[in-house]
Amino acid sequence: MVSYKRLNPEDVQFSSAVLSEEPRPVQEEVSVSLCLEPSAVIFKTAVRIVTPQTSQTGVNNTAAASRREVCTLIPEAWRFDCYPERGVVVTKELCEARNCCFIPASSPSSAARPSGRNGIPWCFYPPDFPSYSLVSINDTSLGQRGTLAKEVKTYYPADILTLEVEIRHETDSRLRVRITDPSNSRFEVPISVPTCHQEEALQEQCCTFDLSINAVSLFFLVSLNSTVAPLFYADQFLQFSTSLPSQFIYGLGEHRSTFLHDVHWNTLTMWARDVPPMEQTNLYGAHPFYLAMEEGGNAHGFFLLNSNAMDVVLQPAPALTWRTIGGILDFYVFLGPDPGSVIEQYVEVVGYPAMPIYWALGYHLCRWGYNTSDSAWEVVKNMRNYGIPQDVQWNDIDYMDQFMDFTYDSSKFATLPDMVKDLHAHDQRYVMILDPGISSTQPEGTYWPFDEGLRRQVFIKDAEGRTLIGKVWPGLTAYPDFSDAVTHEWWYDNLKRFHEKVPFDGLWIDMNEPSNFLDGSTNGCPSDSLENPPYTPGVLGGLLRAKTLCATAQQKQSIHYNMHSLYGLMEAKASASALKRIVAKRPFVISRSTFPSQGMYSGHWLGDNRSQWKDLYTSIAGMLTFNLLGIPLVGADICGFSEEPEEELCVRWTQLGAFYPFTRNHNAIDMKPQDPTAFSPLARTAMKQALLLRYSLFPVLYTLFHHAHVHGHTVARPLMFEFPKDVKTYGIDKQFLWGKSLLVTPVLDPGVDYVDGYFPEGLWYDYYTGYSVRSKGEELPLQAPLDKINLHLREGSVIPTQTPNLTLWVSSGQPLHLISALSDDGSATGDLFWDDGESIDTYETNQYTYIIFSVAQNVMTSQVLHNNVEATYITVELASFYGVKEKPSRVLVNSQDASFTYRENQVLTVADLGLNLSQNFTISWM
Incomplete structure (x- = not known):
């Protein structure tokens, strides 16, 4: 029995049986204490150290x-795969040659093939499998x-x-553990992560974090317990396992799956790959x-800073195995204690996302197959004629001359x-695609790009x-090595030269896994352990090298x-840096392939999806x-990329897409057009309403991105973040929140005019009408005709909105409408971040306005905490208060009488305010 204890105000203890084992002789016990601040969340354990028992031939x-x-x-759920290699039919003889247990799975329905992939392993580690012991500690x-150190080599x-381990308590909520090979310099991920600069040693009176080292296996019991399977540290095979406190595991991108991962023998492979999203496949990004x-609503996070190909295996114990084929074991544990805090702590390590330029949050339109610039231009004009918002027009590869970067077809385009x-001239922007x-x-x-690239030696x-x-769209191609600073300068020079011909505003970088239509190169790849490692993840x-470059290819780093x-x-x-120099504004970059810290430089779209309801x-x-x-600036291709969407699907997708942080409609070549102007008047009107709704909520969205940039908050947020003690929210991925206040419940099925939505306990207001619903934590049916997406405001919130227009440049200059959703005690709070929308580092250079809105005891106050000139151009013209229980007899605005309306659904509205946003004000009623 192994247990861990997380100390919190309730001092709740949880235990999980790892395995039953026969008594074994205790050799010694080693306890390592790591101090935490008194207020910190603590994990504590104590485990015996036992003498290893290695099987010998002739026992x-x-x-x-x-x-x-x-x-x-050993229970089936706790069997850790000893023979994970694919394509091998594992026999008893092969298994026992590794000194492992061999037992075919008892249930045919849950059994994997003998290799153990995605099912109960037939070959698994015994309790006495040799591993490392601690021989010194300072x-x-x-x-x-x-x-x-360990005495016995593995297979x-x-x-x-011999390994070196360093354990650092970097903050009161973050631990870092590095396991390295002291005899060799191994690859480490070249991204900047913060270091700790505490000047004084941790004091003995701190709370302690007890770390025990087991001679059977090295383990770190922080939020995890890794006594369950041995540690491996070979040149091309590193593996460790941990038990998990629950089956509720999230992250581990990028994979097509539900938000909550399935822990029933689920293997997630990470190795960037050009492939349309599909289940059980490594996709464009790698995020370990x-x-x-x-239990109880607490949370923790775990980050393995490793870029090599890897498998992450989830099993129903619940437990998790990390299995990678290079680098070092360098991991962080984030102690939370709530899920939002975990993400803040993670983002503090990998880097805060960039504040997007304002038009990035508008509606983007693209397709592969415009064929000519005139056909793309015609769509833009049609959108204007129908009064449908659009901020950005894009082009896919068909704008290029023979698909070559930094060119355009001088005939068709x-x-x-x-x-x-x-x-x-119409306050709109242009984004073009570039492939590497x-x-x-x-x-x-x-x-010039190739000739100059050869001269500067920028290619891999x-x-x-x-x-x-290799080979991509233009035919035979070379690949820039972006790990080299020389390549960044060459990339900038190419972009600058093209910008002088076509003054683009942003970049779409695609095919950057990097993709290759060949396996490796035109000359193949060497036959060695790098191309064919002892273990190849799935x-x-x-x-x-499948559809990418040779593993042996040489880069600068x-x-x-x-x-x-x-x-x-x-x-x-490289692209973000170049754009800053060229346009002297916040860079806009959308990338397909991603890795931790990507949010500092780009957003992401979810790849080549299909026009299907799933x-x-x-x-x-x-x-x-x-x-x-x-990476909060994210969204999927609205209406789907491949295949042709039904009109109803495209309407529902536009409604949902209006609430993607990044919203773009994009479809493939030879498909029918799917921009809003291509559909019936009914569908077109519904799409237009959804996009106007997004534009009206721009102040809310922009403020959320400010908090993401400064604090590491999420923009689109799972319900469990706001209601971590409500277990019913843990698996919800058909609804989501914008920030903490706005609940989005889209229709995701065909042929329906209603949708069931879960409402956590509390008071919720229909965004459109102000009618309220009080929930005990239950699922409720909602009317959802084709022209409506359901939105609800959480009690206690104040949100700013604006009258929408065709572009965000115009919309963002409109007067504000403040909507307050009052709690039972009549209170609510909200905020607004405002700047010029495009200058770099406005928060860092104090060129912004920040305002807090609060309501209490029938009084709304506006408090300007930071001010600059941009706010002086905006007024507050309208204020609505949802949940005012009695009709007021009088309303005062800055102590002056004002006219108002009060509806039977308990909505108080005060209009024609004319209040300058940059000045404090009060609105009160009695």
Whole structure:
């Protein structure tokens, strides 16, 4: 029995049986204490250290029988796979050659094939499998540093016998553990993470964090317990396992799944890959971070800073195994205690997301297959004629000359510069696609990007030092090495040269896993352990080089084997930096491939989805997951990318997409148009209403992005973040919140005019009417005709809205309407962040306005905490109060009588206010 205890005000203790084992001799007990602040959340455990028992050939029958008995005592849910290699039919002989237990699964319905993938392993570790023991330990100013050693090598080649472990208490809510090979320099992820600068050593009177080291296995009992399976640390195979406090696990992107992961033998592979979203597949991004909910509403997070190909295995114990093929074990544990705090602590490590330029939050329109610039321009004009909001027009690869970057087709897209000029004249913007593959087949002197790239040596090389050539849209291509600063400057020069011809406003970087229509290169790849490692995670295609570059390819900072999943991040960083220099405003970049810290440089769209109702539903999980991962500017292709959507689907998707933080309609070549102007008047009107609704809520959304940028908050938020003690919210991914106040309940099924929505306990107000519903924590039916998406305001909130217009430039200059949703005691609070919408670092340079709105005892007050000139151009013209229980006899605005209306649904409205946003004001009633 192994238990852990999380000390909190209630001092609640949880235990979980790991396995039953026969008594074994206790050798010694080692306890390591790491101090935390007195107010910190604490995890504590104590575990015996036992003598390892390694199976030997020729053991007597009694020992063999005893071993079989021990194996049978291990519950199926707690069996950790000893033979995870794919494509191998694991026999008893193969299994026992690894000194592991072999027992076929008892239930045929739950059994995996003998290799154990996605089912109960037949071959699993016994309790006495050899692992590391602690041979020395020393205190440091921030924790401990020790040496780990083992005497017996395992079955993976280049097994490392001596390791160094460093444990650091970096803050009162963050622990960091690094396990390294002291004899060799191993690859470490080259992203900036904060370091701790505490000057004084931690005091003995602090609360303690007890860490026990077991000679059977190294483990770290923080929010986790890793005594359940052995630690592996070989040259190309690193693995450790941990029990989990519950089955409620989130994050671990990017995968097409529900928001709450299935822990029933579920393997999630991470290795960036160009593939349309599908289940059980490694997709575009790699994010080895999970959030775990615990009993009682607490939460913790875990981040493994490792970019190599990896599998993460979830099993129903519940437990989790990390299995990667390179780098080091460098992980952070975030102590929460609530889920929102976990994400703040994670984002503090990987980097806060950038504040987007204002028009990034408008409606974006794109398709692959406009064929000409005039056809794209015509859609823009139709959108204007129908009065449908649009801030940004995009182009896919068909604008290019022979699909080559930094060119445009001078015949079909001859009017592209004129279209961009027209967009700018109407306060609209233009975004173009760029793929990383640079055409390598043009005659010398005719294609500057490739010629200059060769001269500056910016391209990735093959194992022999030659420019690696793959194949993408323009044909044979070379790949820029964005890990090299020289490449960043070359990228900027190309962008600047093209911007002088077509003054684009933002960049869409696609195919940056990086994608390759070949496996590796035109010359193939070497046959060695890098291309064919001893263990290959479950990547699509079975090979690391499948539809990408050779693992042996050479980059400035390391081989591609280590750098692959970082490619999109590094391209985004180069692109954001170049745009800052070119347009001197906040850069707008949307990337397909992502890695931790991506939010600092770009947003993300969820890839090449399909025009199906299931994809509409799964887009919510994708949006929520990326908000957990510190990339809040995220959305799916509205109406779907591939296939042709039904009109009803496109309407419902536009309604949901109006509440994606990043909202873009995009579809594929040879598909019928799916922009709002392409549908019937009824559908077109419904889409228009949804987009106008988004534009009216721009002040809310912009303020949420400010809090994401400054504090690491989520924008699109799971219900469980606001109601962590309500277990019913843990699996909800058909609804979500904007911030803490606005509940979105979309229709996700065809042919219905209602939707069931879960309302956590409390008072909720219909956003449109102010009618209230009091919930005990229950699911309620909601009317949802084709032209409506259900929105509800949570009690105690104040939100600012504006009259919408065709662009956010116009909308954001309109007067404000403040809507207050009062609690039973008549209170509510809200806020507003405001600046010029485009200058870089306005918060950091104090060029912004920040206002708090509060309501109490029949009085609304506005308190300007920080002010700049932008707020002086905005007025507050209207204030509505939901939940005013009695009709007032008098309303005062800054102590002056004002006219008002009061409706039977308890809504008080005060109009024609004319209040300057930059000045404090009061509205009261009696």
